[in-house]
Amino acid sequence: MPYIAEISRGNPSCFLFLIDQSGSMRDPFGVDPSKRKADGVADAINRLLQNLAIKCAKTEGVRDYYHVGVLGYGHRPGPAFGGALAGRELVPISEVATNPARVDERVRKVEDGTGGLVDQTVKFPIWFDPVANGGTPMCQALTRAQSIVQSFIAEHPDCFPPIVINITDGEATDGNPTAPAEALRNLASTDGNVLLFNLHLSSQKASPIEFPDSDENLPDNYAKLLFNMSSKLPEYMRGIAEEEGFKTTENTRGFVFNGDLVSVIRFLDIGTRPANLR
Amino acid sequence: MRIESETRWLPKRGNTVSEYEDAFYPKEAPKGREGCLRFAVSDGASESMLSGPWAEILVKTFCRSNVPVTKASARGIIERASMAYEAWLKDYLRRRERSERPVQWYEEPGLQAGAFATLLGLSLVTGASGDGFRWEAVCLGDSCLFHVREDRLITSFAMTRSSDFSQRPVLLSTNPAKNRLALGKLKVTSGTCHPGDVFYLMTDALAAWFLREHERCDAPWTLLDALDFEDLVTGLRQEGLMRNDDVTMTSIRVV
Secondary structure: OOOOOOOOOOOOEEEEEEEEOOHHHHOEEOOEEEEEHHHHHHHHHHHHHHHHHHHOEEOOEEOOOEEEEEEEEOOOOEEOOOHHHOOOOOEEHHHHHHOOOEEEEEEEEEEOOOOOEEEEEEEEEEOOOOOOOOOOOHHHHHHHHHHHHHHHHHHOOOOOOOEEEEEEOOOOOOOOOHHHHHHHHHOEEOOEEOEEEEEEOOOOOOOOEEOOOOOOOOOOHHHHHHHHHOOEOOHHHHHHHHHOOOOOOOOOEOEEEOOOOOHHHHOOOOOOOOOOOO | OOEEEEEEEEOOOOOOHHHOOEEEEOOOOOOOOOEEEEEEEEEEOOOOOOHHHHHHHHHHHHHHOOOOOOHHHHHHHHHHHHHHHHHHHHHHHHHHHHOOOOOOOOOHHHHHHOOEEOEEEEEEEEOOOOOOEEEEEEEEOOOEEEEEEOOEEEEEEOOOOHHHOOOOOOOEEOOHHHOHHHHOOOEEEEEEEOOOOEEEEEOHHHHHHHHHHHHOOOOHHHHHHHOOHHHHHHHHHHOOOOOOOOEEEEEEEEO
């Protein structure tokens, strides 16, 4: 049965994010036209990295359950981390956590325990600011991802299969990404195939769609293409997704349209997670 | 009648002893023969901050209480434990502030969410008249109590089937806002025990194995009594018969 390998510091897994930094990302973001799609991408990748680091954090530091890479694609695909991590393809999550470009502060409402809400200041680390220029060489990005993931699997043959998350508006300018996406999904550790998930940030004003099981209700061809490029959620992830309140079927795919993909971090199993930790 | 007890524990494979986040109490087998003897184990959630210290405070607070075990008294114990944790946390944060490693951004959400752990407590009321001791137990979460008499499992509390275990149990939090659901799941039970009876208090990985073995009509307690604990756990982990997790077992024998 695949997707059961323990994720540990001795047998880490891998997260590779592909972020679309093309010129079309300057266009307004469908669910919030005051923002550009590039803002949506920066927000999504920063929140994904933040949540992954928090998930692996203990008081003695962040445990290296994952090696993490971010490939940007606008002109040519390449490692997108800046500062101390510049030029590196995969970085242990503890180093990602300790090297954001800056840490902003945001205020959010939280429950006060007596039925009310109070303001709470939270630190929000920023690794990436919005970027939008050049074309959308998604095929090249997927091919580059294939070589990075292949090297990781060669070093960690029994790892929990790497997860690749592509954040894009779907408008590839270097051909049809279906074949390179399939080649990426065909890579496997002894525990199962690589998982490719897609977060589609669109200019369409359609409502968010999270983890659908068919492309029927998706609003455009880009969304349908990205849905069909996405891996089905493995059984164990479906189990957690159900516990988190998502309805799933065996055809549910790791695809989100104009919505929030951060929930994927909660689907990861690195140990006991209290059901009442929300 | 008297009580003999022993606790065995092992951290998750790949973790150091300092990363062990289960807890048990008392640390030494109690010597007394009369009165109320208490034992507790707790399992701090791996995906929460400071769950080890919270588990430690829960087991100590339960064992230092001497009121009969009821849902109401258990709520009182949990309240006292929360207050003790708050005091401990204040001191911990002060120490961190003064240290070379002040609290980092990635720790803050976990610290704000609070620590999470199970609680399983057993109270043996010794010295009463009659031919047995009364026992009372409280449980929240997936740590389990097993009562074995004459080579038969007569009580399995609070889980009764190996399929009941999940990686997402409802646990006790230090944060009262997260505890509304948990307190509703608090369970208590009681019974009597006789010379020859054995109680096992276990955290979830071992308890799930124990129930699976029992469902196959085997008597897992014979293995627990006969084999070296570390050898048994290491072997079960290697064979994939037990989830790799911190493991704790207190065995209490009525003699």
